[in-house]
């Protein structure tokens with residue numbers, strides 16, 4: 001049983017982070033994030049919620065050191081983030097980042113190799129992580145031989161097997177069916193209670209946010225700012241009963257009310273245009 | 280009741296599997312072609328230009344394999360093709376990786392390579408003869424310049440469109456640029472490389488044979504020309520079969536390697 005208190009040490013501190021894409025003043029310039037400051041506590045499950053295109057993924061990538069912010073700084077522990085910190089932070093993205101040319105086992109091995117995990121731990125870590133998501137029997141399959149949902153479970157298992165203190169998850173369950181999402185959500189809640197990991201989680205599902213989070217950061221439409229932070233005072237691990245309590249739906253409705261205006265605004269400003277693609 | 284029994288009875292002779300039906304159909308087609316040409320060769324064909332398959336097989340042993348000079352010629356062609364091919368693979372892969380590795384490299388140099396690739400090289404053969412003389416060197420060089428282009432082109436093409444997500448994923452795991460090259464770019468490129476290797480095999484063979492037809496005093500190309508000029512079609516066709524067999528053999532080597540290295544594609 002872990003109840004979160006405000007005096008927990010800070011795991012990630014985000015200070016005045018702004019992110020602009022494109023040259024300042026040019027017609028293509030997009031301000032994705034504006035002056036974000038946030039302290040994420042150790043062992044906390046923090047959810048980022050906001051309209052599409054408000055900069056949630058951008059913020060997560062900046063925290064993980066995949067690129068640096070145009071302004072501001074992020075600290076993990078007492079390290080200033082300047083690039084990826086594979087020993088401290090692992091990522092789970094929306095789509096699986098398993099290499100299609102390696103089997104599940106080889107995928108884990110390569111990840112361990114990159115992260116410089118001692119070789120004698122590989123086998124045991126792979127086995128227990130796969131066991132946790134019920135994918136043990138697929139260890140010698142190639143990712144293409146699995147369904148999208150199975151792939152994402154393996155992807156999640158790999159994130160867990162890396163045993164970093166911090167896991168950043170960008171809509172990890174978006175490709176899964178609702179039942180699997182709920183089951184994996186429960187597993188995640190248990191994992192959190194057992195290992196005290198710090199998790200930053202991006203989702204569009206209000207129920208998922210309430211069910212999993214200690215705190216929910218609600219963001220405004222672009223340029224993304226922090227609109228408000230909602231606390232969920234409920235110890236981990238959480239059982240499905242939590243969803244039946246009146247408090248659950250109250251929180252859910254509160255979040256929806258907060259988001260509705262932002263989403264309308266997001267739709268109005270983009271005029272329903274599609275975001276530019278990566279390459 | 281009786282209907283059920285009849286049905287069960289009719290199942291006893293097992294039907295041919297799909298795979299064996301394919302094999303037998305293929306054999307049937309080959310046999311039909313052989314029979315057709317046997318009859319055509321013995322009846323209507325001009326014996327100066329065409330021989331029935333039975334005569335060709337006889338010529339293969341009596342006129343081709345029996346002659347030491349021709350045995351040597353086959354061996355020489357085989358060696359020239361092999362050397363030219365290995366050189367194409369090594370240099371084509373190296374050059375392709377070098378150019379394909381960076382985005383500016385791809386954008387700046389790839390179009391130049393594509394342009395050169397589209398020039399029919401046969402126009403350069405007289406120049407090659409001036410440079411390399413008429414020995415094996417000219418044939419190897421000509422096979423090499425034929426083989427290297429499809430490999431370079433396919434290696435470079437194979438290094439485009441690597442998923443940005445896999446790249447960020449690798450970086451977040453702590454992969455160095457060497458790691459990314461080895462575990463992301465290279466495996467991503469392999470299927471395309473094999474498409475290039477197959478094409479390069481055909482083109483290397485073409486380059487070497489063109490060299491032998493044009494200059495040279497030995498090799499399969501030289502003797503086919505000789506037999507054609509002597510209006511002796513049986514050993515000519517026998518030699519062509521030898522060349523075809525060589526192509527199949529080399530292609531099979533590539534295919535086995537491909538199966539081994541692209542397991543994940545199936």
Ligand SMILES: Nc1ncnc2c1ncn2[C@@H]1O[C@H](COP(=O)(O)OP(=O)(O)OP(=O)(O)O)[C@@H](O)[C@H]1O
Nearest residue numbers: 021030032051052053054055056057058059275276
């Ligand atoms: N590489 C890029 N180049 C230019 N603009 C970008 C780039 N990546 C993101 N953006 C812009 O930054 C804004 C925020 O993008 P981001 O992906 O962070 O949003 P998000 O909140 O994760 O959205 P979603 O919920 O749809 O995933 C978007 O408006 C997008 O157009």
Ligand SMILES: [Mg+2]
Nearest residue numbers: 056057058170
């Ligand atoms: Mg996103």
